[in-house]
Amino acid sequence: MGPNPLQQFFSKVGARDVPGALAVIDDATVFEPQGPTHLPIYGRFVGKAGVERLLSTLAEQFETEIFEIKKWAEAEDYVFAYGFMQHRVRKTGKTFKSEFTVVAQINSGLIRHYRIFEDTSAAVAAFA
Incomplete structure (x- = not known):
């Protein structure tokens, strides 16, 4: 059995292959990074266009230094x-470090719903 859709998604994002990442997303997907919505990285992103917007926002806001899945x-x-990430916030130069958990619902081999939970207070501090 090959990698699950979430593994495929993270692999494609890591390779900066946005079309490849979107290929494992359901057309009606909902991505909901959990955190204060005054930060652009959190909120509700619907469909492939929403996920593409989220990925673009993450690339604009962060220089990713570490993103590793532990379990x-x-x-x-x-x-x-479950994993650990470390990003440098481009506008402040501060580091955002956090353990995280992702919960993804899969439907017909595609990601239908995605939530990520992380240390949002660390994110707020890194953006300030």
Whole structure:
């Protein structure tokens, strides 16, 4: 069995292959990074256009220094990832470090719903 859709998504994003990342996204997907919506990296992003906008925003805001998945788990139509990330916020030069968890619902081999949970207070401090 090959990589799950979330693994494929992260692999494509890491390679800066946005079309490849969007290929594993359901047309009606909802991505909901959990955090204060006054920061551009959080909110509700709907469909492939929304995910493309989110990826563009992340690239504009961050220089990613570390993004590693430490554990994967799957249960029925869900994939879970736990890891660590470190980004440099371009406008402040500050580092945003956080452990994170992603919960993705999979439908017909595509990501239908995606939530990421991270240290939002660290994000707020890095953007300030």
